[in-house]
Amino acid sequence: MKLELKNINKTYGSTKVLENINFQLNKKECVGIIGPNGAGKSTLFKVVSGIINQDSGSIEFNDKNINSYSVEERSRIGIAQSFQKNSLFLEMTVKESLMLACSHRYKISFNLFKPLINNKKIRDNSLKIAKDIGLEDYLEVKSEFLAYGLQRQLELGIAIACNPKLLLLDEPTAGMSPAETKEIINLIKKLSKYYSILIVEHDMEVIYNLANNIYVLDRGKIIFEGAPNTVKKSKLVQKVYLGL
């Protein structure tokens, strides 16, 4: 697995939101993108996932240009995402949500007359994911009744249900309590053993904990790249975060 961004530019009106972005993510890496509010992190995330298109530059996945691929096509080749904002079907239980997500993996379309529950492969796989994401005790609970942190854990489960090669996470700890944050960091750490991860996050501490390589974005430009300990020491990064 290799993801490469080459000279990505994106403009909204007269504002350059992304300027000449270059980066690379290799197999089993956890790469973090940090930066202050409005730096362009979510825009970059959306360019990678295919929600929006860049104005120029290329995105390559395993050395193949995927500029023209839709969100669905990108997900089919192994790019899965979990959003900054909650995107669950609130009426569905944890089990139903995971089973529906798994059904995509096995290319089984939802059919009212043949409940997914009767498919052993999907049932087993959903239970395994529920365990992996720490939700095995909530299988019959509707998403709307889960605590916020657990909803975000379920979103991660849905993202990994289709067995992705690359997991895209936008602010996975946004709005979480310290306890919930700790829980989700542990979970992402666990997942990073199996998946390549690109994580966009405002909170530097979260990224220091998870990423092996970090890109710092400020006003649309990458101003620093390096291992967590070098980012931590960078005067430039400190300045940007303090808004100096």
Ligand SMILES: Nc1ncnc2c1ncn2[C@@H]1O[C@H](COP(=O)(O)OP(=O)(O)OP(=O)(O)O)[C@@H](O)[C@H]1O
């Ligand atoms: N659809 C849009 N139309 C116009 N401007 C936009 C749009 N989306 C984002 N922007 C602008 O682009 C800039 C970057 O926004 P983006 O959401 O990518 O920042 P961010 O780094 O994710 O910020 P945050 O930390 O607040 O999530 C901001 O100035 C924002 O106002």
Ligand SMILES: [Mg+2]
């Ligand atoms: Mg954002």
